[in-house]
Amino acid sequence: MGDDRAEVREQAEAVLRRLAGERARLRDDQWRAIEALVVDKRRVLCVQRTGWGKSAVYFVATALLRQASGGPGQGAPETGPTVIVSPLLALMRNQVEAAARAGIRARTINSANLDEWDEIAAEIAAGTVDVLLISPERLNNPDFRDGVLPRLAATTGLLVVDEAHCVSDWGHDFRPDYRRLRTFLAGLPAGTPVLATTATANARVTEDVAEQLGDALVLRGPLDRESLRLAVLELPSPAHRLGWLADHLDRLPGSGIIYTLTVAAAGETAEFLRTRGYTVAAYTGQSDDAERRAAERDLLDNKLKALVATSALGMGFDKPDLGFVVHLGAPPSPIAYYQQVGRAGRAVGEAEVLLLPGAEDTAIWRYFASLAFPPEEQVRAVLRVLQPDRPLSTPALEPMVDLRRARLELMLKVLDVDGAVRRVRGGWIATGEPWDYDAARLRRVAEARAVEQRSMLEYAATDGCRMEFLRRCLDDPGATACGRCDRCVGPRYPAEVSAPGLAAAQAFLGRPGVEIPPKKLWPTGLEAVGVPLRGRLGPAEQALPGRAVGRLSDLGWGGRLRTLVGPDSVDPAGVDPELPEDLAGAVIDVLKVWAHGDDRWPARPVGVVAIGSRRRPRLVRTLAERIATVGRLPLLGEVPARSGDPADAGPRGNSAQRVRALHGAFTLPESMAVDLAELAGPILLVDDLVDSGWTMTMVARLLRQAGVPAVLPFALAVAG
Structure with missing residues (x-):
């Protein structure tokens, strides 16, 4: 040349x-x-x-x-x-x-x-x-x-x-x-x-x-975005945030993106906005490829007012005339936030960027942080299982290690890059190369993540220019006040929510009731860990679809349920609460809809059985008692876990490990077996929280094997 x-x-x-x-x-x-x-x-x-x-x-x-x-x-x-x-x-x-x-x-x-x-x-x-x-x-x-x-x-x-x-x-x-x-x-x-x-x-x-x-x-280069007008609106509840969106979405310019922190929140937000007359679509990692492509195209063609998305919609998406980006909940770092808001305002003079943080944001950050690189003991367990000449697929590895699929795959990729394992046809093999667990570096990375989270909280609270704050977080030496954000020139949008908008959001989020889908397949590889189960659960072993008040990640009931049965809900003094009255009302509402709605249970239950809990025995017992009293049903007792078994000691790493821990852990009391034999109808099986779903599945299987014709699972909450 x-x-x-x-x-x-x-x-x-x-x-x-x-x-x-x-x-x-x-x-x-x-x-x-x-x-x-x-x-x-x-x-x-x-x-x-x-x-x-x-x-x-x-x-x-x-x-x-x-x-x-x-x-x-x-x-x-x-x-x-x-x-x-x-x-x-x-x-x-x-x-x-x-x-x-x-x-x-x-x-x-x-x-x-x-x-x-x-x-x-x-x-x-x-x-x-x-x-x-x-x-x-x-x-x-x-x-x-x-x-x-x-x-x-x-x-x-x-x-x-x-x-x-x-x-x-x-x-x-x-x-x-x-x-x-x-x-x-x-x-x-x-x-x-x-x-x-x-x-x-x-x-x-x-x-x-x-x-x-x-x-x-x-x-x-300098990282200022001259078209972006950054602002933060502090609103007291999820209902206020949804109500504010319903009131103001039509005032936001053009079409845009509404980011949420969870899949559940994306689905709820999109559904609510559709009820308020807006043309929106949800976009998450759980959407299939055809749905995502159609949603992208509809946004590009301005057929949508907004795409309600998780971070699955991120790098690479290019719509130059995107008029706004709204965040319902803050991402865990200013750097991630800068990247997402950068989708807006590439080819328009002004674009609105609004952050509506929530009190639940930090709990969601902690959950995702818990999915980071596993501790050394779990990594070494994987390395001990892998052989140099016998490849194991990820599903085959799962029963042997206490890690969920996504976390196991991420760990294997890191080990592959480090030279300790190698991906080959048929799965993974050990290389035999020496490998050191770099605990100091992992700790420094975790500390860096914690600093980023604190910075995101500071961004929302800062009295100074918001764009300057973000640019400083990215070490932009030219960071100066932008003259456009709500701190520089004052807010453009009020924080008030109209009474009709708030009432509609409260009614929408206040609807209790989500389905608990039944398990139909055993995890693969159970025989390798001594559990003689494989393939499909037989029709005579399965539970029917169940119900819960809500998900822990829901915008509506999620916050209330997290305080009662979430990962951080155990009282330091060991106090186990009774069923609160507000949740008792929600339980009754869910049961009414279940009894009379379009997807009603096949027949009226004839009794109530509780799953024995060592973490929240009084909560589960009072929940079962309230259901039995309101439904005028006999309370048949509880199915206890064998002493020493981790039946409800918290979530396990993956389904195979959970089934291994639960196999043989429960036994029906003799008196209950006698009562069940005298009843001819569905049994309501009650627990506080469904996480992996295997505790409910294993106990339902016991009841079915004892002759119960149908089992209807019910819980206060579903994890996720």
Whole structure:
């Protein structure tokens, strides 16, 4: 290409105009990044605000590198394709469409197109693919890692690491799969340019990522977003927050995103707003792919006023004219918050950013923090189980270790990157390599997370400029007062909620009643831990769908239930409360609807049985007594756990371990068995909390085996 930098810049400007329109011009740092990549073949880390144009850098650089060696789609050029590693490929569709306008052809290798891998590899070899998009998870897929990655690394013309803060475990969104990039980097030919991009990296994360890249040019720009008007509204309850939204959503400009902290809150908020006449859709990690794609498209086409989303809608989503972002509940760090609010106001003069924090936010943060990397004892247990020559799948490992699936998979990925285990066809094997548990680093990361949480509380309470506060949290040296936020110029929106709006929200959130779905399949691998159960629960062993007052994560009853049966609810003095009157009323309401609603029980219960509890015996007993009294039903007693068994000692790591602990732990009292034999109808089985659901399942199975024709589970709360 030579070193005629002025000519290269002219070419770069021409490509940018094809990408973004005739009026587009390169920013200074955009050109510095392109120059370093195309002319100097350097490694570059771009830490720039959302909407700055990081994708333009790698698409322009791709076009120039390809043109210099034959041009896109013209034979087999000397410079191979750009490989983009991004965590959210599904949300890059609009970027790919934009690249096509510049004559850049992109392909994707993913789990949904396995039959196209050979074809794509041939196209890469022929030089007809300009950009290959892959997820970080793909880097450690055995077939891809061993069969595709070495050849791909040897021919890559430019490597792009999108959302590069995920590389660092100091970052707010660390992803172990990103550590596989070390292998990719090591396999690149000398002089291969590398671009890492992020909008959310403080000084510590920036230093960590730059160190992993090696000798990188760091281009860090100011993080102000001139279109964003930040504000915080302190409202006293979930009902006030929903009521405020119902009153003011139509005043917010254009369409936008309403973020919630939990899946349950997203569903409730979307449902309530629909009852108030708004066109909204829920978007969570539990939505299937087709629903998420349809919701994205409807928001992009302005068919929705808002998408009510969890953090599942995050990096990569691009709607330049997004008019607002509202948070019902605060994310656990200012850095995560900055990233999410950065979705708004990219191509509009003003966008509203509103935070409506809740008293329950800190409890939700603690729950997610509890899912971090496991303690050393649990890690060592996994390493002892794994063998070097006998792969074990994650489901096969579960019964042998006390970890839930998501946490186990994350731990295995970290161990894989550390070299202690390896993912192969059929599962995981031990490598036999020595491995040290870095407790000091994990402790420092946990302390950093705690500091971030405190900072988020300070953000809500600050008397100073909110944008300046966020920029300082990201170590932006140019942070100054923005002159736009509610602290700089005063609030634009009142905190008052209309009486009709509040009443509607209170009525909506005050409706008690959620379903407890019955278990129908035993966890896999139980026989490996001495439990002779497998496959489906027989029809004569299952409970029917049950009911609970609410979920611990509900916006309505969740707060009240958490104080009574949540993880932090045990009284320090060991006081076990009786059933409170407000919950007694809710219990009766749920039972009435269950008895007479569309999904009513198949027949009226003929008795009540309680599950013996060592944590809250009086609460469970008084709950069963109240149900029996109101329903004029015989109270048949309780099914106790065998002494010493952890029947209700709190949630276990995973379903297999829970079933192993509960198997044989319960026995029906002889007197109860006699009473049951004389009754011919459903039994209400009562407990305080359903967490994994296996305690209720195991006791219901005992009752069914004793001849009870149907079991109707009932609990105050469902975890989650």
